[in-house]
Amino acid sequence: MLPIAFYYGAGELDRLSRFGKVVLQADFYTEGELSVLKARGVQTLGYLSLSEDVGPPAPWQRPERNPDWGGAFVHVGDPRWIAHVVAQARRAMARGFGGLFLDTLNLEQTYPEDLPHLLTLIAAVKEEAGPDYLLANRGFGLLPELADLVDGILFESFSARWVNTDGYARWPDDVLEVHASVAERLLGLDVDLYALDYADSDELADFARRRAGEYGMLCFVSDRVLSRI
Template sequence: MTEERAPICFYYGNGKLLELAEYPRVVLQPDFYNAEEIAYLKGKGVHCLAYLTLSEDTGPPADWQRVEVNPDWGGKFVHVDHPGWVSHVVGQARAALAAGFDGLFLDTLNVELTFPEDVPHLLTLVAAVRAVSESAYILANRGFGMLPRLAELVDGVVFESFSARWTEDGYAPWPPDVLEFHAQIAEQLLRLELDLYALDYADDPGLTDFAIRRARQFGMQCIVSDRALSRV
């Protein structure tokens, strides 16, 4: 029996065009691929989405950066309503679409967990990205603090770490109370007219199967990868 190909691939490395061409949709780091490579993938029928972070910055020091740093990845948190940051993000969105990307994958949207006062400002930033993207496909990572308004601005939502996560000791399922909380959010998502995906982290068949089966129960297509999203 042939293994079913996942509906989307999240790959944060470079190259591997032949492998990526096997997927209907891919999420890529736009700086890692030139216009010719994107054109190659599109010629193979692949729908290419460019990664775009909306509340964290890994670039050089800038006025919009906060003092606080994401402890997991090292990026600086930002003031999402800073005019310079808004211009920076909108410019990145325009550049990716001009390079041939079919749409955008919006990451770092869960500011309700870090700076809840920024939720309305982040929603305004998502709206600004939508305004310059016209009919491009926009996929949001979480962003639950902006629901249901977020659903009016994007085409799909990814529930990252829906069932399984990475920890200091490896990969593991969430404890029962978190799984139940995530289930409640998933039920809310089901009432919206969006494409729904779960992105889980696992390194063994048992945990992988658990994540895929659980996502299906909530109407989500599940993609399982490693912490660095280095699998194709």
């Protein structure tokens, strides 16, 4: 089996069955579909956002929104937000997911005061939802404590990125060097390491996979909206 896939569409059970782990939108799959994937040896991870809310207006939301995806930033330490996220995690696990994919962990440049609250939230999700596997997306401002709470860390856009809705490119050399230094730090942690890169050509995809392998990461390459398997 291939190691991991990130797919934010629906269905495609046969194609997803080629992977050991698949990250999926939690509401896009039924209990029956998740059972099929589990029977085929696939560990399903349900998407969970920890610092952005795409739902209706709520008291834990900040006025600011993510300019790329439109979700409202939140006060991570608000007890009502914590209860909301934990409830989402419990529902995903009850539906049959094998674990959770923790997204929107990069608060060090926007709301660094919320980093301790974010660690508390991750610990609450782990304890109260009981996932078999937790995969964190980046969250480098939470290191090294994060590595004690999760099983794996994903370096999204490690080597290549989308630059607009139509184009993809490798990072400039100075950014690649910064990413490499972070990757070397990750190698010293006792967690599984993955990379997710974005590309629209075989050449760029091969560059991303090769470079990820040099830093001990298993790499998956897709498009901006994760519609390719």
